[in-house]
Amino acid sequence: MGVRVQTDPFNAGAELKTFSSVQTNAGAVVTFTGIVRDLPDNPLAFMEIEHYPGMTEKALEKICDTAIERWKLADALVIHRYGKLTAGEDIMMVATASKHRKDAFEAAEFLMDYLKSRAPFWKKEHAKDGADWVAQRSEDEDALNRW
Amino acid sequence: MGVRVQTDPFNAGAELKTFSSVQTNAGAVVTFTGIVRDLPDNPLAFMEIEHYPGMTEKALEKICDTAIERWKLADALVIHRYGKLTAGEDIMMVATASKHRKDAFEAAEFLMDYLKSRAPFWKKEHAKDGADWVAQRSEDEDALNRW
């Protein structure tokens, strides 16, 4: 199980390769990668991600432990960046490994739903017209209800 | 959109990197990688995958087209190997790119469910005690009902 919170870029492809190669008895690996999107009408200068050092790591480890136990995962990984990012950069990724694809998919979705609304990260979009904190989407809060 | 049916190994990590890097407006990329599992009580010598050349490519392209249209995906990729594979090797992968994570996840699960039971591949496990064709799991057939 791995949790990494960092400013440095990461290579999602290399992470998948490493994560997969250590799985000896899991036939299914699912990854999610979140990428900074450009703003449709107002080009993004950069995105700034703030987090709560200490609580972030604890929250992510707890979310991973819960997922591993609930879906009997062989392994789980969460990487999340903070600091300044530009459009096209990878923000974060999760990876899950399991015997069966259903568990790997569900656990990855669960991790993402919790990460979105329960891990202490906040995004601010800096564009030509000014800067705005990204508001929580009500769908993201609702998404938690299914777990 | 890409569909590849091949005997050669592929590098899932490198594929994810390439797939992600061409997405300009999709914030969410999901991948599934299927890995040959060893047999718990009877070590696997190798797995042999047979397919139906011609029909396989057509079936995979059709499944991808359906997923792209239904979930308004920015992109989709399917790679599937055939021939002889040993435990730990990657059998196949799918990747989906979308604006929102829900669509990317659902489309990847849809692709996997269809691939499992509607793409003309057959697996035979060769172990010390003999060789057996892998039977379809009833859960795999049932999984199609939700789409």
Added chain:
Amino acid sequence: MINVLYFAWVRERIGLPREEIETNAQTVRELIAELSAREERYAAAFEDLESLRVAVDQELVDFDASLSGVREVAFFPPMTGG
């Protein structure tokens, strides 16, 4: 003349991957009956239709599908991709 293909254990039971067949069968079901009557190995392969799938010109169909104008028929067990 129809090109008939066999995959996986259907291929193994029948003992060949493909053959050309001259037939007047109107449907897949009639073709199966014709082949099964021909030799024991065909009868064994086609014994349980529940465990068989069929594609006509590379599209999955059911056993009552017409063979009119068809060039290729393939028989195989349920697929196990992924």
Added chain:
Amino acid sequence: MINVLYFAWVRERIGLPREEIETNAQTVRELIAELSAREERYAAAFEDLESLRVAVDQELVDFDASLSGVREVAFFPPMTGG
């Protein structure tokens, strides 16, 4: 003494990322009332509790959580990770 942390627009409205506060507040809600009474920038930040979240010793809690024995309280908007 409680270490009080502010993140995102809560930090911006209050104008600082953290401070040490001497308080007799028994609950988070009482601490909020105390701070809001202190200065306008606090009142502005704590105006709408619906749009605020709070963590006590790095665990999410609700506003009625006790402050007994607590060393760290953090206020922030709904999280937007992922």
